[in-house]
Amino acid sequence: MEIFLDTRLVRAEQRYLSNRVGDETILLDLQTGDYIALNDTAASIWERLQQPHTVQELSASLGLTFDVAPDQCLAETLDFLRGIEALHLLAPA
Numbered sequence: 001m002e003i004f005l006d007t008r009l010v011r012a013e014q015r016y017l018s019n020r021v022g023d024e025t026i027l028l029d030l031q032t033g034d035y036i037a038l039n040d041t042a043a044s045i046w047e048r049l050q051q052p053h054t055v056q057e058l059s060a061s062l063g064l065t066f067d068v069a070p071d072q073c074l075a076e077t078l079d080f081l082r083g084i085e086a087l088h089l090l091a092p093a
Contacts, residue, residue, distance in 0.1 A: 003078065003081050003082055006054050006055070006056065007092070008053065009053060009055070009058075009081065009090045010052045010053075010090070010092075010093040011049040011090060011091070012088060012090055015029060015088060016029060016030065016089060023040065024037045027089070029087075036089075041066060042080060044065065045077070045080060046089075048062075049090070052093030055077060062077060
């Protein structure tokens, strides 16, 4: 799936279980048994994706929460989303 500013995404709940452990959120891939550790920023995106959001909405929200310049936040949000999409963590909404 290609991801653009107006792409609406939601997390792929049926494939992953998640749990907060210390400062990280740990995801378990139910199909492969692999674990993925998310830092605070990544976990924040994961939490937000319980509900559908566009990339632009996510980036704006994250920029306010983490006090990041809009261009930097958008670039890093897109990179992260494209990375987790490759792991089948996302679904179109």
